[in-house]
Structure formats: structure tokens, C-alpha cells
Amino acid sequence: MNYWLMKSEPDVFSIDDLQKKGQEPWTGVRNYQARNFMKEMKLGDQVLFYHSNAEIIGVVGVMEVVRTAYPDPTQFDKKSEYFDAKATKEKPRWEMVDVGFKTKFRKAVTLTELKSEPTLDGLILLQKGTRLSVIPVEKDHFLQILKMAK
DNA sequence: GCCAACGTTGGC
């Protein structure tokens, strides 16, 4: 079992949206490193849901991988903002996983709180200049963040 | 709205 963190702007897609829908294909990742992490994901992997570019920035809940990586259809869709002219159905560039809702924290674990927690030292999210939207998280860090949500 | 940090593109 592996642990991850994925970012989303709540104006675009929030934890509440996921809770309503139950599950969702994680479309729109257009960064190779992030894509490669998604390809490593296994069924049942636990994923922290992080709200970026938001009023309240931080981890807001937990989701679970319910379908392993497959081509992101928005790369072929000319009308999509995620369209990629260099991607073909024979040679897709971008993949995604489907995630299912697990829990929403009663209160977000904010970025400020994450930064001030010494045991989270080394969390990739907190490293300088990290803009990755899909990030692996150590089990201990994952459990620590769950603890902070209580 | 600003801007630092980073990734990508494309000319050479």
C-alpha cells in the first residue's frame, strides 16, 4: 500500500465535489513527473486531497485509487482546455487514475500547520519550489497528517 | 495582483 497527495484547486474541483460524486477521473495532469507517479499507483492506495490556490490552503480529506492509470481522454478533445495536439490515441502522452471519496476532515490541516510540524520534515509538498500536483507521501507522514486532522 | 520557482519550447 502506498500513500500519495494530490492537489486540486477547489474552484475547479473540491473535496465536496468528490464527496457528491463518489468517484472521479483525475483529468488534466500535464506534468511528466506527476504522470509517472500516477502510473505507479495501485488499487487501494490512499491519497490525501489538497486544496491549492484557495482561501483555506491545505489537506482536506482522503481518497483512494479505484482505477489504475489509463489514458486521459481530455488530451484528445479539441474543446478541452487540457487538449494536447501532440498526443495521439496510438501514443497517448497523459494518463490518469480514478479516485474514490473516503473521508472529509472536519477541519482542514492547513499548509501553515504542516510547515510547523517537525515530524513532517522531508515531506515533498513542503520542499522549496515544489509545484508537483501528484506527490508520494511516506506512511509515517500520512499517519501524522491524519492525526493532525482530529 | 505580484512574483519566485520551475517546466517547456524552439531557434540556433
Added chain:
DNA sequence: GCCAACGTTGGC
């Protein structure tokens, strides 16, 4: 292959 220019991310 280098690197300047440009675009994007995301916190503040």
C-alpha cells in the same frame, strides 16, 4: 545540446 523566452503554478 544550449539557453533565452515564455507559460504555469501556487503562496502570499
